[in-house]
Amino acid sequence: MTMAAVIEDPTTAANAPARSSGQHIAHVEVFHDLREVEPVWRSLETLQLSTPYQRFDFLSSWQRHVGTRTNLQPCMIVASDAGRRPLLLLPLAAGVENGIRVARFMGGKHTTFNMALWRQEFAATATQADVDTLLHGIRDLPAKIDVLALTRQPQRWRDLQNPMALLPNQPSANGCPLMRMAPDAVPSERISNSFRRRLKGKERKLQALPGYRYCVATTDAEITRMCDAFFAIKPLRMAAQKLPDVFADPGVEDFLRAACLAPLAEGGHAIEIHALECDAEVIAIFAGVADGQRFSMMFNTYTMSENARYSPGLILMRDIVDHYAGRGYTSLDLGIGSDDYKRLFCKDDEPIFDSYLPLTARGRMAAFGMSSMARAKRFVKQTPALKRMAQTLRGALRR
Template sequence: MTNTDLTIGRPGHRDAHAASRSDAAMSRFEISIHDTMAPLEQEWRSLEALSFNSLHQGYDWCAAWAQAHDSELQVVRGALDGELLFILPLEFVPGRLFNTARFVGAPHSNLNTGLFAADALTLPRNDFADRLARELTHRLRHKVDLVALEKTPLAWRGTASPFANLPGIKNQNSSFQLPLFSSFERTLAQVNAKRRRKKMRISERRLEALGGYDYVIAQDPCEARSLLDVFFRQKATRFAALGLPDVFQGAPTRTFFHAVAGSCGAADERLLELNAIRLKGEHGGRIVAVASLSRKADHVICQFGSIDEELAGDASPGELLFYRMIQRLCGEGAALFDFGVGDQPYKRSWCTVETPLRDIVLPLTVRGRFAAGYHRALVQAKVAIKANRAAYSFFQRVRSRKRKTDRQTGEIDSE
């Protein structure tokens, strides 16, 4: 869909007729706040079906997260002349110093767009941003200090975001994508096909020495959850080795992923499809690589992945798994393979598209202004550290030593 930019300039330079027409339209703009999802389900599903809206704001995805985390919802519904314009699925996050409203499931989402109707894409973005900020302040400030809409693109697949004129800062991470074609050969040609095939053959030879392998896709929720548990174990081992906190450790987060694993959403597409490399022979049945995919229409997101570094780390089973998944998806009508948020060498080796992301921060109170300033400073510090390899390595080492010390202290205390 082609987006028409009708952004209006400063009042002193506006065309009087256009400004009058815009002001009249925005005066008919209304929002409401909802603490439950069910009454909005039909409207919600009508918006999630549109290709420019992220699967992370889909009804089933948000409902599973909210139930697992017992989220206090602040779902924002916007309408113009009574017609649905957008839905922003937000959850309330209390803090010691300030309270925040964020996208439902934001800690584990790779792309956030909100849910917008096609008509919303042609609204004057300056006026929309101003009115939305005023309405959220009026309706939420009694409880929320800051609205944080993280990991939002300025544009997604050729469609400009209605959030473009809201105040924000570039996120410390981008997301990375590989366009897919019906021909796997043409897809591979974008990323040095000869080198990619060579790496695949090396991986296969090393796995053959262990007895061979199968590429498997979980066929039912039970099998999906079994593979998910393997991922949790492999990832916990990896985080511990790096001295990093395990972001999948919390019981509510694991409950959420168990709920969506193998389940179907709109159009019978799996919310979280588990793929794996499974060994045969002497080590038959052992899973050496796991990856989860979510799909909406022709867009596929890899949500997370892990490998068994103890047994087959030198065989690069994760790389082999990506090769097999992308090869399969080329024949299944997918047009974009999304490696998600975070700059990693393996992502850059596969991807030809980098999508910058923004964090939108809307302070609603005086405390919210301090919170917004803190958020911007923190993001800028992360950007600066990641841009300096020496500084980034230093902080990683410090964090790893601290985690190791904490674990040792815990072991001594428990004896």
């Protein structure tokens, strides 16, 4: 572990709203050992404002299996008050990109949302002065980070503003479709009766299959069986769609299997798996993270057999929506991207943003380049003609 004390700038401190000294950042430290930071991380999970993607069990599994294999060094930033009470933890991993040392959120492309773990009472009152102090402290750490590339951050979480939105930012290239679920709403308010009837008609074909059922994997044996099915089907499905198989990247399968099996203290697992199956096969799989208020989709696939004709993915999605609504959840998202099936369920969007923050002189040009590339990517995705052209070109290059 290395550390650096942060002394607040007098001008900034003078302009900040009056607040008890326990609510100010006084120290910023960096930890490179997951075991050393684990007690602080887990304590913040119980007092936190963050998404379920920031759980220790989830991200430590990613770092062990993916981050380490891709030469990414853990850089967990902890900011604390004068009494060394942790106020927030930034779960980052740093690596060299084109000669520049860049720190990004742990989890890579497998997290929909990225956040710091904030002590909720601090997040609720955090000001511009607080996040400026945090950035100043990170800049002075001996970790020698050139750029903070903090992408896919939600503007708000659990009705509180994400304090990192006070730093310079821009809209993310892709949006995240969101379904809001009002407590005690009737099922037709979540999914219309006409859509339910269409799905019920398709499901009758599947119900004729011996042993047809919807299930949530809870035992190690069920989870392992579902993972086996996913990693057998997904490469075939991606190849059929002429898409790259991101699940074949080094360490990804080991990471996902470990996170699916990791039990949480409050019950459930770091990743929850839902499936439609029959005695002959697993027909469809959707998996994601849940925190008592929201379910967030991570990955999915469906059979290559004739049973794919009956929209098993949509049927399973209906079951998942009803499952979490019955447990009192208030929202559900289907991950980053604008696939047509997502709009059948999700009518809103979760605002998400990126920040590319230079910490050194040589990081300035790199941060500008990253920001510009992200803006260009967003422009293409927001322009239908350009998006179709990009998709055509991508498909031609993969033939």
